[in-house]
Amino acid sequence: MNNLAKKFHEDAARMAADIQHRNTITTALGKYAEGRDKKIAEFQDWQGARQMASDIKQGVHTDLEKYLSQLTEKLTARGTHVHRAATGEDACRIILDILKQKNAKSMVKSKSMTSEEIHLNHALEKAGYRVVESDLGEFIVQLRDEPPYHIVFPAMHLTRYQISDLFHAKLGTAPTSNPEELTMIARKSLRREYCQADVGFTGANFAIADTGMISVTENEGNSRLSASLPKTMITLIGIEKVIPRMQDLALYLPMLATVGCAQTVTCYNTLYSGPRQPGECDGPEEYHVILLDNGRSEISQDPVYREVLKCMRCGSCINVCPVYKSIGGHTYNATYPGPIGSVLMPRLFDLQKFKHLSFACSLCCACRDACPVKINLPHLILKNREAASTQYPKFFERVAFKCASLLFNVPFFWKWGKRMGWIGQKFHPLIEGTAIDPARCWTATRKAPKLVWKSFKDLWKRHSK
């Protein structure tokens, strides 16, 4: 077991026993689920919309280069500088070069999971630049010096009281539990940053090939400010986010808002087509778009895994996953947590390093049913497991599964196996205290079901007589 896997198991055991954490997450996701179901009901044909969204994306990924060329051509024609980055390091280098050319000292950022994927903040700070996150949730986790907890709700794990304490400690503001007042504190602090920043940075949700536009969907308006106040603007986007036509947004924008944050549409939906044109009153003087590959081309060549590129990063699969709800986002120690992360992290990075994530799944299939673009995540998780175990076979695991197969298939073994368990369970309290590592014992955080000597069938026979 590698160090990441070991830490994952330790943190998962600890978090699963943390009742306060579970209550915070269950409350937050309970409200989300209620709102999402209402918004889904507003669609005339939700299943038809899912199928269409899936088909469009699938079509793009079988001919990705064609759409990327079209997008690049249109963006360049309006004066945008388009860069292709093969790896995360390349993307960081391109951004650092732009900052250097512009003699910049600071950058204001709107939310971008792709920038988390390439550890952009770390690279910029290491080079001496000041980076400020402007999304409220991201601003909070940046103050706490921790990564986002969730790909859509970065500070979901925190209560307003914790945020108040944080602002008091870091910004010197008076304690308050009023969410509006807390938002105003962040807003006041961020306004200064927008005005002082030399460069604005945004992520993006879609790149439209036929018009050459970048679509950003948000609720706070921070991305708009990041784009319109600084003189230079940079957008980083994964190459899989390209969609063929402008009209496709009519499907994707409401769908993303519905499953992402239980809204009909988000408050702000902006299209960026290039730098400020003559006669326009706002917008950046210079616009750079970085198209990030980082393993995506390789995935698009794989007929099985290609479907994961349809992902819109809506977070819907995460919100329904019982494992995520139990262990929380930080336990995954990965840019993308939950079901999508369990598939993507081993594919984008290293199968060996992240293979443990594919085993953190009960195969309940809730994520597959929640995904708006119909990605069969449990199937891909199983494929990851298969790939991991072909490369690294475990003899004892195979023996254990053979024994389990005998136990469940042969009635004699099942009957007597269960009875042996009944006897063994009597000694359990003795074993429990002396287990090698009690924290990792299955019953450390839950009650084991009581086994019985007589089965329902035995009792039925007796009573029938």
Ligand code: SF4
């Ligand atoms: S199938 Fe696995 S990853 Fe998907 S929701 Fe269920 S437990 Fe989570």
Ligand code: SF4
């Ligand atoms: S896999 Fe599907 S549900 Fe999960 S984030 Fe991506 S689009 Fe959303």
